Amino acid sequence: xxxxxxxxxxxxxxxxxxxxxxxxxxxxxxxxxxxxxxxxxxxxxxxxxxxxxxxxxxxxxxxxxxxxxxxxxxxxxxxxxxxxxxxxxxxxxxxxxxxxxxxxxxxxxxxxxxxxxxxxxxxxxxxxxxxxxxxxxxxxxxxxxxxxxxxxxxxxxxxxxxxxxxxxxxxxxxxxxxxxxxxxxxxxxxxxxxxxxxxxxxxxxxxxxxxxxxxxxxxxxxxxxxxxxxxxxxxxxxxxxxxxxxxxxxxxxxxxxxxxxxxxxxxxxxxxxxxxxxxxxxxxxxxxxxxxxxxxxxxxxxxxxxxxxxxxxxxxxxxxxxxxxxxxxxxxxxxxxxxxxxxxxxxxxxxxxxxxxxxxxxxxxxxxxxxxxxxxxxxxxxxxxxxxxxxxxxxxxxxxxxxxx
Numbered sequence: 462x463x464x465x466x467x468x469x470x471x472x473x474x475x476x477x478x479x480x481x482x483x484x485x486x487x488x489x490x491x492x493x494x495x496x497x498x499x500x501x502x503x504x505x506x507x508x509x510x511x512x513x514x515x516x517x518x519x520x521x522x523x524x525x526x527x528x529x530x531x532x533x534x535x536x537x538x539x540x541x542x543x544x545x546x547x548x549x550x551x552x553x554x555x556x557x558x559x560x561x562x563x564x565x566x567x568x569x570x571x572x573x574x575x576x577x578x579x580x581x582x583x584x585x586x587x588x589x590x591x592x593x594x595x596x597x598x599x600x601x602x603x604x605x606x607x608x609x610x611x612x613x614x615x616x617x618x619x620x621x622x623x624x625x626x627x628x629x630x631x632x633x634x635x636x637x638x639x640x641x642x643x644x645x646x647x648x649x650x651x652x653x654x655x656x657x658x659x660x661x662x663x664x665x666x667x668x669x670x671x672x673x674x675x676x677x678x679x680x681x682x683x684x685x686x687x688x689x690x691x692x693x694x695x696x697x698x699x700x701x702x703x704x705x706x707x708x709x710x711x712x713x714x715x716x717x718x719x720x721x722x723x724x725x726x727x728x729x730x731x732x733x734x735x736x737x738x739x740x741x742x743x744x745x746x747x748x749x750x751x752x753x754x755x756x757x758x759x760x761x762x763x764x765x766x767x768x769x770x771x772x773x774x775x776x777x778x779x780x781x782x783x784x785x786x787x788x789x790x791x792x793x794x795x796x797x798x799x800x801x802x803x804x805x806x807x808x809x810x811x812x813x814x815x816x817x818x819x820x821x822x823x824x825x826x827x828x829x830x831x832x833x834x835x836x837x838x839x840x841x842x843x844x845x846x847x848x849x850x851x852x853x854x855x856x857x858x859x860x861x862x863x864x865x866x
Contacts, residue, residue: 464584468592470642471577475600478572480607481627482542482565488611492620503555507562509813514566516809522570523802531580532643538571539639543632550621575805578785579798593785594730601723675791678850680804683784685843687808689836692815700829706761714766721774729779738787739851746844748776753837
């Protein structure tokens with residue numbers, strides 16, 4: 462039987478971790494700006510620094526999980542994330558705010574999706590798709606739950622006290638949840654290889670991975686999608702407002718994205734446990750491309766904006782699951798954690814850089830439409846990558862293992 466209790470514990474941990482460490486800032490940024498007097502670029506620069514930190518720590522976290530399992534690193538991530546987020550309530554200077562964001566970014570690398578996916582795959586074996594679907598289904602409600610919670614806490618107690626309460630929640634709930642909820646022996650690899658030699662072997666294996674066309678195409682696909690998601694989420698409101706969209710209509714349409722993400726995951730779960738990452742990913746990228754075509758070529762009325770929200774939510778919700786399953790599908794589960802970290806690193810760096818680069822493009826061309834044109838081009842490149850991946854087939858390592866079996 463699949464270890465469903467573990468999957469449920471990881472799912473609730475994802476709901477809490479995503480809700481506080483990633484989404485709560487959306488409700489807190491305006492009060493922080495108003496109270497501290499820091500400019501909006503300074504306030505949002507903290508988030509960008511946190512995302513950059515996430516990308517830097519993604520590979521070391523993956524290598525740790527590969528050797529020692531997910532329990533210790535996810536426990537440490539909960540403690541670090543909780544303390545760092547609570548420290549927002551005490552900061553007085555911008556450099557202190559940025560230092561806290563570096564710690565939050567490291568905690569996100571140790572907690573959000575990739576480590577949980579690694580734990581699921583190590584526990585579920587060949588039935589990993591079912592566990593990943595459950596984790597992403599529950600995690601998909603993070604913004605739905607914690608945006609209003611963060612807003613209410615800020616309204617009643619102020620943003621500093623809200624940070625203290627939310628950070629305490631991550632620490633006091635997340636630490637025991639991961640420490641006691643993930644059995645150590647299930648993920649511990651007993652190996653006589655010295656740690657320094659093991660690291661050297663991994664670095665050598667990574668050199669081969671980077672020469673593997675399937676690995677490169679997979680990394681390119683996920684990096685481009687992550688850049689599009691980050692750039693769109695952070696710039697769609699100012700860019701569409703500048704293009705003539707009514708703010709109320711735009712926000713109502715964007716509210717559809719979260720539920721549609723969950724619906725997309727439910728549809729994929731209903732399809733069965735043996736879905737192909739490449740075939741499903743191709744359709745998901747087509748749906749995302751259609752959503753951007755709506756923004757580029759159609760008027761910003763509520764009806765068309767709602768159409769965008771439905772299409773974008775469906776495609777993005779499905780791709781979240783595929784990011785957890787595709788690596789195991791192509792390369793097996795033996796090195797899943799470190800390969801996942803290697804692919805997550807450039808994706809997180811793209812997530813941090815995309816809003817800034819798109820803002821530069823907007824400024825250069827003096828038109829918000831260029832933001833959406835640029836995003837459309839990135840999606841088309843990602844679609845080309847997944848199509849090429851389908852032609853490439855499985856990695857040579859997988860094919861050789863099948864010949865040997």
